[in-house]
Amino acid sequence: MKVARYIVMILVVSSLLLSACGGAPATPAPEPTAKPAAEEPAAEEPVVEEPAAEAGPALSGKLVYWALWNEGEQEQVVFSQIVEDFEKAYPDVDVEVTWAGREVLTKARSALMAGTQLDLVDQAADELNAALMKNDLALPLDDMLTEKAYGEDVAFQDVLLPGVLDPYKANGKVVFVPYALYTSAFWYDENYFADNGLTVPATWDELMAMCETLKGQGKACIAQDGTVDFYNAYYFYWLAERVMGPGAFYAAVSDTTGQAWADPGWLKVAQMVQEPVEKGYFMDGWDGNVWPAGQVAWAQGEAAIILCGSWVPNETSKMALEGFKYRGFPFPEVADGKGEITEVESYLIGWVIPKDAQNPAAAREFIKFAMQKMYRDKHVELAKTFSTRVGAMAPPELPDMGGWFETNTQLFKPYDGVQADFPSWWTTIFLPEQDKLIKLQITPEEFIAKMQAETAEYWSKPTPTPEAVR
């Protein structure tokens, strides 16, 4: 009887525990590129212009669109208006939009598995890549590129900035249409720099010298939310770009022997990651800053600069010092480094039409409709981000970023594409170790040895198949 009691008890407990695996997560998601939710402009009238009055193709039926934006976010305000206008332009199409938030792909997974209608979904390119593109679940859109843009006499591909369709092709076909563009860089307050007589550093040495000056004055140089591992990873990744050049990080991870990490350049990168920490240039308590404490401290003038995504001006706009003038500068060049300051990261957010979409024609038309200049301008204005649309306005809060893209000599994916193509390696091998590196818990030599061994181990596993070749 006792055994039976144990079995029943274990069964009940296990059921409760394991059944949680199959269900949708109950916890609200953290917001990766989140804008502060529910800012007042929800009440603001978004787009006032009339949509282009052009008779499009005959479309009908239901169009199911799951968006990554939450109700009340600025982007949601813009897309609500687009949906409304689209339904006016195509009265026979009923757009059923779900503001799914950042967990949109987790929810989409259940929908796709259950055969529920889903015609259009948007999210950051890396996540769409891992979820849909790699699994051959995205609809090719190449023929759409040569069709006319909505209300314009040019091909649709010509209203997109050059090169934005290339990084995330699947089997050589375009499956992802980006509409928003971000990057990462150092951000600062122009007034703070002026008041402290600082100039924008163009090299790593100049950056270190600037920090030394501030330290001498008893001021913190660098703000950082040190409990966020992927923010800490910006230092290793950007130094890798500047020391080893774009593509080198990706190549090192791709090397199945792990020997690529033996290149002395990687040791130099690891040593440079620790340099500003060892010299005390990070703000006090940075390694315990729970997001958004670090970026708030920066916006409050408690540190001079922060290395973060271009969403940080938007995220901190409500809490910044009065008169805070957002400026940015690219990650500086490193002496004898292979990377150049004109090489820029492009972080894209856009749409994918699932392969089994039930109304792909309407979804394609919606994409073209939403890429009209007036909608993109409104998106830029409200969300303070760049658009991938040719001729769209630039956000005044990011006065420098447009120039970086205009003069860029090379664009690369966030984290050199490693996060997108090797997410397991990224999450279970690299992120924990780089966190220890930047927090001075291991030496650069130990870090490199670990990368060598773990990368070889990662590729040596017969199963499961590493992501890059899945």
Next chain:
Amino acid sequence: VRLSAQRFLREGQMRKERKRLIIPFLLPAAILYTVFFIYPTVDALRMATFDWSGFTPTGDFIGLANFQELLHDEVYWSTLKFTVMILLAGGVMIFGMAFLFTAILSSGMWGPFSKKVFRAILFFPNVVATVALATLWAFIYNRNFGLLNSFFEMIGIEKLSKVTWTGPGLITWAVLIAMVWIYVGFYLVLLLAGVDKISPELFDAAKVEGANQLQVFVNITIPLLWDVLTVAVVFWGITAIKQFEFMYAFAGIRPPREIWTTAVYMYVLSFGKRDAVFRMGYGTAVAVTLLILVAIFVVVARRLMRREVVQF
């Protein structure tokens, strides 16, 4: 004899009818439980043997490879270490405090009203959403404007007012303390309910015999609470091993690595989010190990806490 035989037959008939009634009453619950709990559990065991992203109808069968990989997965072991730390260190702190408060509240020094008020105050965190509590504690620990550092500054302990409570090494203890604050009230209510069921005559008799408060608590309260305590410990084990929400909500966009529990790791592997790992099969294997951990804990805890039943 005939009457007895008739009564026997009638009772037998009634028993049969009662049995027939049990089935329709139990069936809906049994079906729902099977479909929504037993089936997912069994299916999870199957899923753990696949290399599967969760986005396609089927994955590749890989046998026990996911479990083999777990053996060498450093992140898994570090999360398991923290989970066990919550289970053991958190358990000791929670039950230690719950016992302390139980001893104080059941000592007779407090009137029924004061006892209820105190119990309600301690239970209060349980009626607030964990996500809200996690956010609250993140603010309490904030180095620059947090309640804790501000308090130390106010009372003039300058050194403590500059501590980064969420920094490396301290964050695990910071989270444990927050969890003790959340859960101690729940277990206190359980234990006090058990104490309320003990006959007051026993306490009175002990006092007449000259026993002090400590002796009463150790020799009467605890032995008579033992069954309740066993259930409470098992319940804590399950709660501790599946800890997820607090850690996930504690740090906004990303739980700090040091406070990843195994359940958080399972979520990251299965549902990806920023990292887009999407390894549903591997994540399910992690969940299966949690099941095994719970099973081991339940068996060990019940064996260690087995005592002769004390009746009163």
